[in-house]
Amino acid sequence: MFFTLAIAELYVILQDKSVIMNKILFAALAALLLFSSCANEFNKVYMTSNVPYKYEYAKECFANGKWTRATTLLTDMITVLKGTDNGQESLYMLAMAQYNNKDYEGAAKTFKSYFKAYPKGYYAEMAEFYAGQSLYESTPEPRLDQSATVSAISAFQEFLDLYPDAKLKPVAQQRLFALQDKLVRKELLNAQLYYDLGPYFGNCNNGENNYEACIITAQNALKEYPYSKLREEFSILLMKSKYELAQQSVDNKKMERFQDAEDECYGFINEFPDSKERATAERYINKCKDYISTHSNESAIPTFGRD
Numbered sequence: 001m002f003f004t005l006a007i008a009e010l011y012v013i014l015q016d017k018s019v020i021m022n023k024i025l026f027a028a029l030a031a032l033l034l035f036s037s038c039a040n041e042f043n044k045v046y047m048t049s050n051v052p053y054k055y056e057y058a059k060e061c062f063a064n065g066k067w068t069r070a071t072t073l074l075t076d077m078i079t080v081l082k083g084t085d086n087g088q089e090s091l092y093m094l095a096m097a098q099y100n101n102k103d104y105e106g107a108a109k110t111f112k113s114y115f116k117a118y119p120k121g122y123y124a125e126m127a128e129f130y131a132g133q134s135l136y137e138s139t140p141e142p143r144l145d146q147s148a149t150v151s152a153i154s155a156f157q158e159f160l161d162l163y164p165d166a167k168l169k170p171v172a173q174q175r176l177f178a179l180q181d182k183l184v185r186k187e188l189l190n191a192q193l194y195y196d197l198g199p200y201f202g203n204c205n206n207g208e209n210n211y212e213a214c215i216i217t218a219q220n221a222l223k224e225y226p227y228s229k230l231r232e233e234f235s236i237l238l239m240k241s242k243y244e245l246a247q248q249s250v251d252n253k254k255m256e257r258f259q260d261a262e263d264e265c266y267g268f269i270n271e272f273p274d275s276k277e278r279a280t281a282e283r284y285i286n287k288c289k290d291y292i293s294t295h296s297n298e299s300a301i302p303t304f305g306r307d
Helices: 002-047 051-063 067-081 087-100 104-117 124-137 147-162 169-197 210-224 231-248 251-271 278-295
Strands: none
Touching: 002 051, 002 067, 051 067, 051 087, 067 087, 087 104, 087 124, 104 124, 124 147, 124 169, 147 169, 169 210, 169 231, 210 231, 231 251, 231 278, 251 278
16 A cells, blocks of 8 residues: 555656646747747848848847847948948947947947047047046956056046046046056055065166066056055055165165164154054164264274375
8 A cells, every 4th residue: 555655746746847847848949949940031131232121130139138139240241331320329338238248348449439420529529438437347357557547547537537527437537546556556555565575686688677677567567556545555664675675784884774764764664654654664773873983983893004
């Protein structure tokens, strides 16, 4: 009896699973047929010589978020539509489709092409903004090459110069600050790398020094970005590099460099009295004073040459 019931239950389960599998297969088949139908429709539109119909289909694809299809169709028609009533709209729509499809490099070029072709056009202001925005989206992390960041800064600056009262002015300014921060972080990473290399000379040419390279990089960054949020980090590297440089200098340069390091430490404490590296600065000051006091009389000792 029990065995018979078990067989019956198993049959019901299998029947249920069969129904479920049939539904899944049906849904998959329906989706495949729909996709095939859509693909065939798109191919027919792409191959048609009916430009107005093709353009309306491209607009429909754009409106439905089918960015790849819109891009493909619009790219194929841009030359034909140039100079027509749809010339402006088609070029701007192509740029936006590329942007939404995350083809930021292509979008930036197309937005620039629009602005060059229609500097007084209906979409000119937005095209100029999105040219910068596209470059902004394509900028890499700070440790990588920042050429795209420089280009994005230039694009947003151009936008602000051309449209000082634009509604998107606050957004453009925020983007500029973020891009500048990325450049500053790149410089900080460069300075930190020089400091970490320290006394290693394998990467230096004759007469060059990693600590000197760190000092120059940090000083230039502080001069170019005086209000950076990373000012303290640059100042820490500057102070430490000057002290380490003094330590490893040849005798005839030690006095001057220890004095310079001591001055840098005092300046650091004055600017950042609550810094986590204040104790380091104070320790450096004591060591600099020790050297200076120990060797200060040496410069006063006369040297006698031959007659």
